[in-house]
Amino acid sequence: MNTKAYAAHSATSKLEPWKLDRRDPNPDDVSIKINYCGVCHSDIHFAENDWGMTQYPVVPGHEIIGTVTAVGSDVNNFKVGDTVGVGCLVDSCRSCPSCAQGLENYCLEGFVGTYGGIGKDGQPTYGGYSDKIVVSERFVLKIPEKLDVKSAAPLLCAGITTYSPLRHVNLSKGDTLGVVGMGGLGHIGIKLAKAMGAEVTVFTRSKHKIDEAKRNGADHVVISTDEDQMAAAAGSLNYILDTVPVDHDFNPYLRALKLDGTYIVVGQITPITQPLSAADMIFMRRSVVGSLIGGIPETQEVLDFCAEHDISCDVEMIKMQDINEGYQRMKDSDVKYRFVIDMSSI
Template structure:
């Protein structure tokens, strides 16, 4: 087994501490990855704080992982030592159900195996990317294109695919009006990707504080939702709305901004339930949908798309000792726009 240095948390109100974890010996199709960078996702915070349900502590979060292959199992065919690779929000699935066969492993009917806070096929708890090494079966690893640096590649493995997948599925492109709710870690990626797809992009944010950034990322318009007139002005405007906010908002108000047959897709995952007035849906045959990351094939497609269009997240590199501070800053919306841990500081 490989011993990995890590940062772990022992409870919802506990700080991160230095830890050592064991990574399993390589099975026939496993690869060992030396992690170089790991992004901090709001999901990490929800999970570490126990907001999405019971957690088996100690917990090592992290599902935005970029690194280099250092060893491979005897029957691995997809990767070799030295390859630049990434791991996202899941590390396995049943591989046999209809959804897995379609390449939608994130929706595995038996449940995918999350990168952390899950249980793998060996019955062991999964631990994530706030660590120096990880072992993953080759089918759940993606190749990072040469023109994407590893530090900016890390957030693409969650923030990138979480926004790319619904934009791709609901056909964002020329002639489509897309609104992005929130300009945070997810939102700024949604703006960049939707713009590259050719859509007309509007940011809906609480204030105009980040307007300059939003326009620089590719937004055509930027409105403050704290101004009630915004909802009157934009009523019936958008074909697609991507809600990236991980907090409770007035979904019915945002549904009113959709055109006929428009869709609002939730990718943010607040701990509290969201109420919906059904009349906001039936009046214009609108849809309220959800989307969760993407399959491995689509994640690789997303990376190639970002490489082609020179899309990268805006990041702030931190050391492993700064994780607690980074969590506080994310909760205070004090990050532009994704924290990435330099694992060499682990």
């Protein structure tokens, strides 16, 4: 199927209009007209080859909301006209122990990303900066009616990225959680944690984000550059969710954990250059763990959870033609807190 899209053709080029051919639907496929697509920092990293793995041309976008236009003969859970979502994954081996548990994000054969991956047909995958997409039923999500479709898009990445580790540690009423970073991931992490019953402390370098953090539900805000405030926070938290996407020192935040506290890294996937303090871990039996998005069942779970608790992402709508300006504004931290593209503009 001929598809209109926006693509980057090199690490230094702007995104520009491009056309690609989507595959003809298989019996288990769902064909989707894309209505909205969230903009994730990963999109920028891929477009600019920050991680050294990009194959060009690349069509970013893995926070997709759309309308079903056709279904294959073997599809049972979707029908034409349904509002659906596609997140970070469009396939996996489907048979390894991880996939059998619904943890396709940890597929032992390697999952197939919505863009920048290679499908089972040997062809590259292209993402949601396009007017349509074809995806296997197994990797399509139902969008609850109670969710606003525009603000729901980032839940498919930012939402599941913060929800999955909080569920994994069984965050619950009475727990104390620190959130490092007050951006796209951080603001939704606060909302999810509050709905789970936790007391939330936000760590930020920016004093102007104090009111923003509290408006999103934070109970406390600590300015991380203030030594007195950091000292006062020492040993106060059960968990810390670190959402910062660039290299930084974990150790000052690590000391805020209680005995048996857990430090959860979801933002930084580049090599850690700041050595971790073994003493700070050993003497309080603290642990540092990582978490990568979530599988398809858990992604459906976070959508349903947000619908039940009236949680949405704070978004700013943009046109597809303004994506390059949007990328620059994201680099400048000039968005509260996620861009969502209105794909009718393409």
